[in-house]
Amino acid sequence: MDKPFAITLDPGSSRANHTGAWRTERPVYGSFLPPCNNACPAGENIQQWLYDAEEGGAEAYQAAWRQIMADNPFPAVMGRVCYRPCETACNRAQLDTAVGINSVERFLGDQAVAQGWQLYPGGTTPRTPRCAPGNETPVAAALTREAGRGGGREVLVVGAGPSGLAAAYHLTRLGHAVTVRDAGSQPGGMMRYGIPRYRLARDILDAEIDRILALGVTLELNTTVTGILDVLTEQAGGHAAPGEGFDAAFIAVGAHIGKRAYIPAGDSAKIMDAVALLHRVEDGTAPMLGRRVAVYGGGNTAMDAARTARRLGAAEAVVVYRRTRDRMPAHDIEVTEALEEGVTMRWLSTVAHAEAGSLTIEKMRLDDSGFPQPTGEFEELSADCLVLALGQDADLAVLDGVPGVTFSGGTVDVGPDLMTGHPGIFAGGDMVPAERTVTVAVGHGKQAARAIDAWLRQASAEAPPRRALAGYDSLNPWYYADAPAAVRPKLDAARRAGTFDEVTGGLNGSTALFEARRCLSCGNCFGCDNCYGSCPDNAIVKLDAGHYVIDYDYCKGCGICAAECPCGAIAMVPEES
Amino acid sequence: MASERIRFYQTGSFAAGNRLLPEDMRSEQSSAARANTLTCGHRACQGCGEALGARYALDAVMRATKGKMIAVNATGCLEVFSTPFPETSWQIPWLHSLFGNAPAVASGVAAALAAAGRTDTRVVAQGGDGGTVDIGMACLSGLFERNDDVLYICYDNQAYMNTGVQRSGATPPAARTATTPAVGPEPGNAFGQGKNVPLIAMAHGIPYTATATVADLRDLEYKATRAMDFRGARYLHVLVPCPLGWGSSPADTIKVARLATESGLFPVFEAEGDQVISAARIRHQVPVTDYLRLQARYAHLFRPRERTDVIARLQAGADRNIARFGLLEEPDPDHSERVRLTPAPVHDSQLRR
Amino acid sequence: MLKQIEGSRAVAETVARCRPQVICAYPITPQTHIVEALGTLVKNGDLNSAFINVESEFSAMSAVIGASATGARTYTATASQGLLYMSEAVYNAAGLGLPVVMTVANRAIGAPINIWNDHSDAMSQRDAGWIQLYAETSQEAADLHIQAFLLAEQLSNPVMVCMDGFLLTHASERADIPDQPEVDAFLPAYQPRQVLDPADPVSIGAMVGPEAFTEVRYLADQRMRQALELIPDIAAAFWRQFGRASGGLVRPYRTAGADLVVVALGSVLGTVKDTVDQLRDDGIRAGVLGLTSFRPFPAQAIREALGDGHRPRRLVVIERALAPGSGGIVTAELRAALADADGRSCPAGNPIISTVVAGLGGRPVTRKSLHEMLTGAAHGVLPPFSYLDLRTELAQAELARIRATRRSGPSAENILRDLSATAPGPQG
């Protein structure tokens, strides 16, 4: 229409006015380190696999599982035995309760086992950045190199425990030929011989180990490695026959020698150590323990021993510990479950003397420094058997006399790259100074694999720049609905004593999905459109779900998008003047 | 509907959009195809709540009317920053006449449409608190009384911002404005009786009255959409913080609006006729001081000494709202947040008359 | 159809024939009969139109602004205080270039409140950007509305039809109300220049700053100049279609060779013409120049009507409104108009102009008083500025009171007190 001059204007003509010139700060999409990822000893990209799982359905679950597998080959095992540092760190704990990461991981792991998901053909694909690059994990980056196995070298792994198998898994995927040697008759190490079935079902363990072997890992059981240098090539500082030896070795024989303490005992006193007990139960040669069993110690192994004793028919299982519950090294959940199963505790007690059928207990008291001191008071405790669970030592024989290798406190000294003093020989798991958990061991495996790969390529393991941590304060939690955690079903305590069935069950499809969707996606965009929606200047362009571009021609830099981003994935940075 | 519940209980339930929701259940603002009735290049201040509220509301109406909407605008910030010659930021048919006459102009537009048999095109009138609560009140009351088919939206930023932050009939007690300066024994605006236009609207018995804020997009869109289910006069009162006039950080615009509701100072509810049919429950209650502290217009309540007496009176006002509208009661399932997901637009034939 | 009919009714029926789609009204004496009649026509279905009973004149004008911008032909009517109350919107309608047609039933403005006729109301809006046409008779009032819609819509500019309150609105006269087909033939359907339409969205009513405001005003003036051409054309077309002389810019009566010409607007022209006939009988060469269009002010037409060669020696301007402190509104404009387009005064020399303020607030303008005053004018004894039938004794008494005491009280009430003491006013 022929419009009146000036008074009447054509629609949207203000686009000619570039208000971006007003800006002194600009919003920038970022990617920050979620506390869960930060806390995971295995370096899992937890937030990413929860994000993948949130979609729901087999395809999403498999994508999430593959994301776990990029860092950890044992999702189903983790979902059972991990002590969940991620959940301790979870920001959601400050909102209502932490996301049940572990339970979702178990759900995904079990799905993989049930559906028989395999890594190949297909292989995992590295995470694609949603808002900005820099989200890839080093392993994911390495996986992209997977194509040519050509540059592959020979690597020996000693010990088929979580650490060794994890290393083998990653090295294989990095293109190396791996041989795993283990003294035992079955692979798994402490996962099999240290953790009772009621905490980790064996079919699950076997399935995840088989999946690793299926990658082409050579496993040699009942093989005790001695004289490590003889099997290493010259380049690795060894002297194997040309063309015979290995280019590098990862030693992870664990720690399964039960610590012995001198306890005055009568000849007929029945004493055994917990590691051996658990090992024999696993071998099917469980010893007769009698009606009343006393377990000496306060760690997780002590709990396992006591709970196992109950399952072997002991009417009474008493844990004797010289300190108090709050000082127990055992994880609280283990203690709780033990108590649920009728295990009793004797705090502030030491075993002064053992006789057939009874123990002499000395009462202790904690001094100001919290150290237990004898009181001189004694009492009798009737027990048919005493199980010692006073910790384990590593069998370091395999490294005896290897030049450059040093030891301290019963463990092997290693550098940040887990290499011992001897070039080409790496070590990890329970035999190096660290917390002795399956998750830490698996983490060592990945770390060692990366380091070995780098060493073999005469490169240095690219340590990714550490991203800033996405703390709770960086979030805008109003946008998250209140959603209490979903709890995993537990075997009725009364029914547990008689069976080695798993105590803790898994989530079903909907509860697992519910739990995954409780993730706050701390520090990383989850495509909620809040920035797009809340810009007063329409300066954010939405490409498709979760993909945005800021149009700096119009952005006035008010900062609402950053303030209203629920997960704190937008930062305001000053304009260059 | 277990799946529904899980859909709802998930990351960012209250965010603009959610990749896990089906398109039709996402907010209009999350849609790449939203109308952008008020588009970029406008001259509103950084972090302008009114620019935000206007686009939220009108885009929702555009969706509800399938693009058949005409907007009338009272004089004020919104009009000035959106249409300075030679540019306009509006992408809809838009008419500005005067400060005090938007409701009457809209009545005329509606009458013309009715006379031409074009009742599928709907009319929205909009203005700030000055144009609504004060100078436009007579026209607005006339619109309500005649029950003309117009949705009137008031973007309330609680003062005359366009002219430099002078007091309006919507300015809250104790707030500092250029004409109620923070000086003397009782600094800021006096404690009057206030002028509660939503309740005045309800007193007219018009079909639909609602309040909303820019802090709860889904609620705002729901109400703008719901309003279009009715024929006759409808009133939507939207709280839109003004960084300039309130002395708040531009980045805090939505946060401040959120605290206004979470403190109970601004009750968010909807009414049919003279009956309140739902109130948005406070999710995480906060004391009024959380709200006041973010705004320089209340700075005199905290410095040089904290005016606990004044703050107590303001808190009492919030408490009255909480009691009156039951803002802390358990949400009844019919009005859970799930209902707040913008419903699909209804067809003209379904409209209540 | 020829009828004996009340002026308001004649206008209402004629406006109805113009098929307005939206009518807004707020009652005010003496406009009420017009909108009552229209309201009835709409209610009983004789007129298909939206009739809005608004809550004020401000709303009335505002609503027609909205309706007009949406493409509807719109009409409203008001008077006096009502016109002032809608004044802001009156200016706005013109600024937006909306072809609204409004009847103003001319009435005085208070205080003191006064419901009777003069031109104070319309004159107060003379620079609002509206075209202003003044009717001499009920018939012309009716006819002017038909022309007004055509004019307004051709120019995209609002038109105000001024008719004297009571004198025309309430008087029963003979009038010919055109039939619908005739009006339809003369007045085509409204084709808006700009319209609010979702199919072609525009923003109407932008804020215009110093960079373009002058141009916008310039264009408004250009529309008025265009109107100077259109008004006579439309009047001519009207004459062809309806066979009546209505409208136009000016209406001369016996001005040929006149020495004394009376200039006036509105219904007083009838009384003046009768008086001029008497003066002619007395041998005084008098004539009348009626101004139908006051906005735009028809300077050129006035010069032509007064004759370029022989000019009357005297002009007497009858002012139906007073500009306190200045005098005559029409006089001032007329004085400026007498110079030609280049500002040069007429070679024949300009006439002596006298301003006579008459008929304020309903005071009757009688032939007797006019005859006396004009005879005086013819003999050169009429002062440059005077009032017709000013009751000097009342005014003087109040002036004396004011001089005497500080607290003399409200003048209007004082005068009324004096009045009740003396003889009744001219209206008995």
Next chain:
Amino acid sequence: MFAVRFHGRGGQGVVTAAELLAAAAFREDRYAQAFPSFGSERMGAPVTSFCRIDDKPIRTREPVTEPDALLIQDPTLLHQADVFAGLVAGGYILINAARDFTALGLDDLAARHESGRLLTVPAASLAMAHLGRPLPGAPMLGGLAALAGPVSLDAVLAAIGERFAGQVAAGNAAAARAAFDYVTAERKELAGA
């Protein structure tokens, strides 16, 4: 030109009467102008209205100050305002009253006035009888037609028929006709005397 001034009270149909007279004149193809003494009259307040009748268009709009006829619809007004002001010499006066001039205290006026041009007619009671309401308007016009004949009775009746409908039209018409006959009879009587 024949000018009539009506005097009455608000609610007595004074303005309507003037308009009816104009309408009657229009019926006879003459020009007429009727208008009230403008103002915001209330029920019972004294009201004046005017009517001019001519054979050529009427241009002047001043109030009728020198009427050819006075129609006084309410005798109680006689001694209030100066209802007779400006009546032309030989002008007509018709008063709505059942009583004679003496009773009305108008003997002086009657004495000064040309015989047969000053009459009373019981318009109210005639209206009461035929219409059921004491509205003197129509009968006064009927009387005027008989007294001064500015318009014919037929024209008056036609105007009534045009303005009113049904019972109201019939009643007014009957009252007008009755008044016409009454005045005609009165005049005969006076002429006879």
